[in-house]
Amino acid sequence: LVSSGVRAGLHVIHIAAEMAPIAKVGGLGDVVTGLSKALQKKGHLVEVVLPKYDCMQHDRVNDLRALDVLLESYFEGRLHKNKIWVGTVEGLPVYFIEPHHPSKFFWRGQFYGEHDDFKRFSYFSRAALELLLRAGKKPDIIHCHDWQTAFVAPLYWDLYASKGLNSARICFTCHNFEYQGTAPAKELSSCGLDAHQLNRPDRMQDNSAHDTVNPVKGAVVFSNIVTTVSPTYAQEVRTAEGGRGLDSTLNFHSRKFVGILNGIDTDAWNPSTDNFLKVQYSADDIQGKKENKQALRKNLKLSMDDPMQPLVCCITRLVPQKGVHLIRHAMYRTIELGGQFVLLGSSPVQHIQSEFEGIANHFRSHPQVRLILKYDEALSHLIYAASDMFIIPSMFEPCGLTQMIAMRYGSVPITRKTGGLNDSVFDVDDDNIPARFRNGFTFLSPDEQGVSSALERAFDYYTMDHESWRELVYSNMKIDFSWDSSAEQYIELYEQSVARARTGANRA
Ligand code: ADP
Numbered sequence: 219l220v221s222s223g224v225r226a227g228l229h230v231i232h233i234a235a236e237m238a239p240i241a242k243v244g245g246l247g248d249v250v251t252g253l254s255k256a257l258q259k260k261g262h263l264v265e266v267v268l269p270k271y272d273c274m275q276h277d278r279v280n281d282l283r284a285l286d287v288l289l290e291s292y293f294e295g296r297l298h299k300n301k302i303w304v305g306t307v308e309g310l311p312v313y314f315i316e317p318h319h320p321s322k323f324f325w326r327g328q329f330y331g332e333h334d335d336f337k338r339f340s341y342f343s344r345a346a347l348e349l350l351l352r353a354g355k356k357p358d359i360i361h362c363h364d365w366q367t368a369f370v371a372p373l374y375w376d377l378y379a380s381k382g383l384n385s386a387r388i389c390f391t392c393h394n395f396e397y398q399g400t401a402p403a404k405e406l407s408s409c410g411l412d413a414h415q416l417n418r419p420d421r422m423q424d425n426s427a428h429d430t431v432n433p434v435k436g437a438v439v440f441s442n443i444v445t446t447v448s449p450t451y452a453q454e455v456r457t458a459e460g461g462r463g464l465d466s467t468l469n470f471h472s473r474k475f476v477g478i479l480n481g482i483d484t485d486a487w488n489p490s491t492d493n494f495l496k497v498q499y500s501a502d503d504i505q506g507k508k509e510n511k512q513a514l515r516k517n518l519k520l521s522m523d524d525p526m527q528p529l530v531c532c533i534t535r536l537v538p539q540k541g542v543h544l545i546r547h548a549m550y551r552t553i554e555l556g557g558q559f560v561l562l563g564s565s566p567v568q569h570i571q572s573e574f575e576g577i578a579n580h581f582r583s584h585p586q587v588r589l590i591l592k593y594d595e596a597l598s599h600l601i602y603a604a605s606d607m608f609i610i611p612s613m614f615e616p617c618g619l620t621q622m623i624a625m626r627y628g629s630v631p632i633t634r635k636t637g638g639l640n641d642s643v644f645d646v647d648d649d650n651i652p653a654r655f656r657n658g659f660t661f662l663s664p665d666e667q668g669v670s671s672a673l674e675r676a677f678d679y680y681t682m683d684h685e686s687w688r689e690l691v692y693s694n695m696k697i698d699f700s701w702d703s704s705a706e707q708y709i710e711l712y713e714q715s716v717a718r719a720r721t722g723a724n725r726a
Pocket of ligand 1: 246248533562563564592598619620
């Protein structure tokens with residue numbers, strides 16, 4: 219790659235379990251695509267390695283084709299063949315690994331939640347490194363994400379560096395420390411790692427269960443760069459309350475650990491070009507937003523009597539982290555305050571899904587509330603465009619993307635002050651924040667009172683001061699949430715790490 223700038227372009231390879239829009243469960247998928255596109259735009263060579271899921275959106279992969287060669291990779295004592303596919307997603311070159319393993323690891327109709335996820339993803343991590351080795355790749359950075367590809371870090375240094383795949387520094391990003399992928403130590407040997415050597419307190423041993431290995435801990439220990447997705451969350455996970463058992467590990471490795479706020483993909487999330495909307499609009503021509511609000515209300519058979527009636531929305535995975543009980547409370551409080559409420563969400567937790575199905579059923583023909591309990595990309599765009607306020611009462615939130623998307627679509631966020639929400643939403647009434655940065659309503663205490671107080675302040679502001687509300691919507695839509703500055707921070711970390719390796723190599 220020839221770089222036009224002063225700096226030479228880096229070669230970065232992401233190994234990940236998700237990539238938007240073809241294989242997305244949550245924010246991880248958005249980040250892999252958003253960050254990669256931003257890096258590519260800045261002149262770096264970026265490639266992505268993904269499993270070839272049966273349930274991915276094949277129609278959004280361009281020029282998908284299988285390579286002639288079969289890649290052999292090790293698992294559970296023998297070599298298995300893998301078919302390798304290549305294609306382009308959002309302009310990014312992607313390799314897909316399709317294992318010919320009797321367990322049909324990625325032919326399950328879903329991305330996660332299988333009984334053998336540890337096997338599925340340790341297999342994939344190893345096969346991905348094998349692919350890079352066999353293809354003769356010489357990346358500067360191998361960037362792995364979350365526990366599913368955390369295995370890459372120890373596999374690289376313990377096995378692949380000595381096989382000749384030794385040009386890279388390893389960057390690991392943890393998008394949520396809640397999910398650490400722990401498993402009985404003996405399972406680690408399936409992918410060829412030395413379970414005995416690694417099941418030690420200073421390596422991969424879980425900090426609370428001693429016959430258990432923890433892939434996220436392993437990646438923290440073995441990576442050159444460790445990041446998480448916001449500065450506030452990076453602080454929170456270094457405390458006993460927030461660290462999910464990894465606070466001591468993160469503190470020990472604090473010199474290589476930083477929080478970088480995610481951006482959003484401002485091409486995909488752009489109300490002036492968004493084809494999912496009834497009417498496209500922009501900060502300078504906001505009229506279309508009202509038409510989207512009416513369109514959503516019509517679609518969902520909600521009352522359309524008062525165009526000014528505030529519409530509060532929420533789009534989320536319904537898991538305890540997201541404060542599901544507070545979302546429920548916000549719904550009831552919104553009706554009491556005279557607003558409308560729309561929830562788009564689905565839950566992998568059976569009892570939560572059942573509870574919300576009960577509520578959805580209760581409100582199924584209510585003029586002011588609608589719950590849509592599924593994953594629906596198209597509907598999510600219309601909801602962002604239609605909504606006046608967007609509620610996110612998370613118990614913790616590593617970064618959160620929905621508050622940024624909401625602001626870009628002119629919806630004012632009402633959020634709990636935690637993690638990335640604390641780094642992107644600043645209260646309109648907070649005198650400690652310069653006025654130009656204030657953009658929403660926040661609350662600290664994770665309880666019904668906290669939610670109510672912020673919601674009530676938002677309703678007051680909306681109903682009493684139309685002009686100020688319009689200005690707030692206008693300035694929120696103009697905030698730069700692109701990946702541009704965050705990608706710059708990643709590049710700086712990558713470059714520092716590469717430079718350190720070169721200095722070390724020169725000394726040796
Ligand atoms: P997390 O990664 O914890 O799920 P984020 O806020 O980082 O939360 O990212 C959520 C992303 O998933 C956003 O792009 C949001 O629009 C999308 N999303 C969440 N639930 C749904 C749903 N039911 N239908 C469509 N999109 C959804």
